[in-house]
Amino acid sequence: MDAVRIIEAKRDGRELDDDEVDWIIDAYTRGVVPPEQMAALAMAVYFRGLSGRELARWTAAMVASGTRLDFAGLERGGRPVPTVDKHSTGGVGDAVTLVLTPLLATWDVAVPQLSGRGLGHTGGTLDKLEAIPGWRADLDTDGMRRILGETGAVICAAGGDLAPADRALYALRDVTGTVPSIPLIASSIMSKKIAEGTGALVLDVKCGSGAFMTDRDDAEELARAMVGIGTEAGLRCGALVTAMHTPLGRAVGNALEVAECVEILAGGGPADMIELTCALAEEALQSVGIADDPRPRLTDGRAMDSYRAMIRAQGGDPDAPLPVAPYVETLRAPADGVLRW
Incomplete structure (x- = not known):
């Protein structure tokens, strides 16, 4: 696989195949693909988007980068x-x-x-x-x-082992102007929830x-x-x-x-x-x-x-007093009315 060709493909509006998606997510998580190349791909996704199939595979690759918890068979009071x-x-x-x-x-x-x-x-x-x-x-x-x-x-x-690809990619998006990308937001949220x-x-x-x-x-x-x-x-x-x-x-x-x-x-x-x-x-x-x-x-x-x-x-005391601000100031409206912002 070649990161440059994957970047060019998405830049030009082509759908990435499953193998390309799997490789780029895994390679970036392992440090094989450098941040500047993944930043370029994230920007291409920002402008070109991902198809439904690409998005599902992108998210699955992020889930596969770490552990997936399994609560099958969980019981309460002896009942599943x-x-x-x-x-x-x-x-x-x-x-x-x-x-x-x-x-x-x-x-x-x-x-x-x-x-x-x-x-x-x-x-x-x-x-x-x-x-x-x-x-x-x-x-x-x-x-x-x-x-x-x-x-x-x-x-x-x-835990740190859940979707580590998401943490790596989010940190990159945060400094490259690609946080608002809807496909990247969706895959970020859902990779953690699936995991x-x-x-x-x-x-x-x-x-x-x-x-x-x-x-x-x-x-x-x-x-x-x-x-x-x-x-x-x-x-x-x-x-x-x-x-x-x-x-x-x-x-x-x-x-x-x-x-x-x-x-x-x-x-x-x-x-x-x-x-x-x-x-x-x-x-x-x-x-x-x-x-x-x-x-x-x-x-x-x-x-x-x-x-x-x-x-x-989880170790908490539900009866304990909650913290109180050391300084409190009351702001009084000078007249009746509606506050708009």
Whole structure:
């Protein structure tokens, strides 16, 4: 194989065959193909795109660059359970994972939620949970499996052996102006989700001024691309395109968002967070053959009990006080009105 010829082929709009895709991803991950050549290919993909077949193969090659977890045969209470996960493309105040994961675990399912850190202006789920004293993000596969069997819910960091090609390629995209490429975004997200071993996946693709996708047509294209990749890989996969024109909920900041999620789990909280959480829960449950209304479980204590068990299983103290900012300033509006931005 010749990297230059692969770059030229994509530059000129030709579809890459499976062997070419497999070789270039593997060779770049192993350091055989240098960054400048992969940067050129990423830019060619940015302008020329990838066909559905190319995109599925590109993602599969990224998955194959590392370990793929397998939760087949996972049991809770002596009964086998399906696995289901959720991914959001990120926004401001989006702490839905902290409520959705334990909520889903109140049914006979397991939720192996591999999450990340803050990216750009969007907050990271792991950063938020680390506001809870003692909570730890790093678990090995045996630890994940044990906690999933006990509580049905895990939120943790992805191991370094999951889709290492994605980490290498993302670092390159970040410095070459190719982060906004929809095929490269889709393959980056889905390679990690496929590698984590979930059987079903619901995607929350944000659209609006507070999202990476500001245009709805682009958000829908990204959603279709990711669902196509997931389906090709054997996942039961669905997506919602949701608004991010304004922050979700009423809190922005790690500890503040955790406190707001606890309020929701206690039966209160802002309506927009509750509606989105329940919409995603319904989609996730349907993907594993469960037709049920999640709303009662947010108010009857079952979701709260699940959350507390999940936090304790990862070393956290759900009763410990959350950090408080050392300096607080109240900004008062000089008059009644509507804030626009």
